[in-house]
Amino acid sequence: MEPVRIAVIGAGYWGPNLIRNLTAFPGTTVPWVCDTSLSTAERAITNTPARATSNIDDVLADPDVHGVAVATPAGTHASIAQAALAAGKHVLVEKPLARTVADGEAMVQMAEDAGLVLMTDHTFCYTGAVQKIAEVISSGDLGDIQYYDSVRINLGLIQSDIDVFWDLAPHDLSILDFILPEGVRPVAVSAHGADPLGVGHPCVGFFSMPLSNGGIAHAHVNWLSPTKVRTTTVGGSKKMLLWDDLRPSQRVSVFDTSVEVIDDEQARRRAFVSYRTGEMVAPVIDDTEALQRVVAEFSAAIRERRVPLTDGRSGLRVLKVLTAIQQSMASDGSLIPLDLEL
Ligand SMILES: NC(=O)c1ccc[n+]([C@@H]2O[C@H](COP(=O)([O-])OP(=O)(O)OC[C@H]3O[C@@H](n4cnc5c(N)ncnc54)[C@H](O)[C@@H]3O)[C@@H](O)[C@H]2O)c1
Structure with missing residues (x-):
């Protein structure tokens, strides 16, 4: 089988991984x-057969290039992706899809009109841990999702072009987009951020999103933490789940724990709720590198002319929430309604 030929645009930190x-x-x-x-x-390009260029026209004019993977700063994604789509190339674009919803919508429209693949690199959706979490939730094992609570903090690279929300929140937003069961969606967002260093945008942030089923999602993103923490708790009506991404031997733990309101009037006089704690199970997690699966999905979508798992529309949903987070911060954390039906 002929290999799918993918040029990489942007070779800073992330590009070499691609x-x-x-x-x-x-x-x-x-x-x-x-x-x-x-x-x-x-x-x-050391140790690869690739050619190097600083001129994107070299890439886009080459008829042997089937697609491009864009790993440049977020503000350049839209113009590069649109030029590539106009040249008939399939596009894998890093998160976030673009810097404005209008740009994101134009990219999605262009790809759909041209029948080309537009995929967003929502890397975490391709990790064994997140795929296992999605599997556990879709099996109904957790019951109704009551909350998602994530801590994504470390002593991070302070970026000049984007704030901590645009850097780290796409991970939680894309994970939520991927794991929430059919029909459960964030309906609004409220965000608070702080810029204690005076760099011009938040380096510490918190955001909360009421869910359509009455639950809530919350995340803490922070570039100013002395230690790296990557833990997410998902509470369900039947079971609860803890994902600690920095614990390779036990990344995901499913607790047979739940809390129920006592119905019986008599019993309620003694206790309002009952607590149930059972076994904890740590499912086996496939530790294949997520980017290997990203690349496999992009090439399969190109070959099969199908919509990839994390398509442009999923990137657009994430982009809509990021934009609403900005609006919320600009209005002292007010709740901004979300329409994510795409
Ligand atoms: N999926 C992930 O987990 C993940 C992780 C890190 C970064 N990223 C994303 O990857 C992208 C790049 O991030 P990074 O940390 O590698 O940034 P970086 O600044 O280290 O690298 C960006 C590179 O792009 C080049 N560049 C800038 N404009 C260009 C243009 N118009 N044409 C060609 N090259 C251009 C720069 O010279 C630089 O070498 C960002 O969108 C970021 O959000 C994703």
Whole structure:
């Protein structure tokens, strides 16, 4: 089978991970690496058959290029992706899809009109842990989802072009988009952020989203934490789940724990609720590198001319929440309604 030829645009921190995975995956090759800094592109092609360029036109004019993977700063995603789509190339774009909803919508429309694949690299949705969580939730094991609570904090790289929400929240928003059961969606968002360093945008942030089933999702994103924490708790009416991504030997734990309101009038006089605690199960997690699955999904979507698991529309839903988070912060944390029916 002919390999799918994917050029990589942007070879800073994340681009080389894409290049490595696209090169290692048997169904894809990397014909070009493009970066506005030619020396960066040249460094990134070491030990690969790819050519380096600082001119994206070299890539887009090459008829042998089937698709591009865009790993440039967020503000450049829309123009690069649109140029690639206009040249007839399939596009895998890093999170966040774009910087404005209008740009994101234009990208989705363009790809759909041209019959080209537009995929968002929502990497976490391809991890064994998140796939297991999605499986546990969709099996009904947890019951009704009551809350999602995430802590995503570390001493992070303070970015000049985006705030901590645009950097880290796409992970939680894309995970939620992926794992929430059919019919359960965030209906609004309220966010608070702080810029204690005076860099011009928040480095510490909190956001909450009421869910359509009466539950709530909450996340803490922070570049100013002395230690790295990546824990998420998902509470259900039947069971509860803890995901600690920094604990490779037991990333996901499912607790047979629940709390129920006591119906019986007589018994209620003694206690309002009853607590049930049973066994804890740590399911086996497939630790295949997530980007290997991202690359496999992008190439399969191109070959099969189908919508990928994390398509442009999922990127657009994440983008809509990020934009609403900005609006909420600009109005002292007020609750901004969300319409994520896409
Ligand atoms: N999926 C993930 O988990 C994950 C992790 C890290 C970063 N990212 C995303 O990857 C993207 C890149 O992040 P990064 O940390 O690698 O940034 P970076 O600044 O390290 O690298 C960006 C590179 O793009 C190049 N560049 C800028 N504009 C360009 C243009 N118009 N054409 C070609 N090259 C251009 C720069 O020279 C630089 O080398 C961002 O969108 C970020 O959100 C995703």
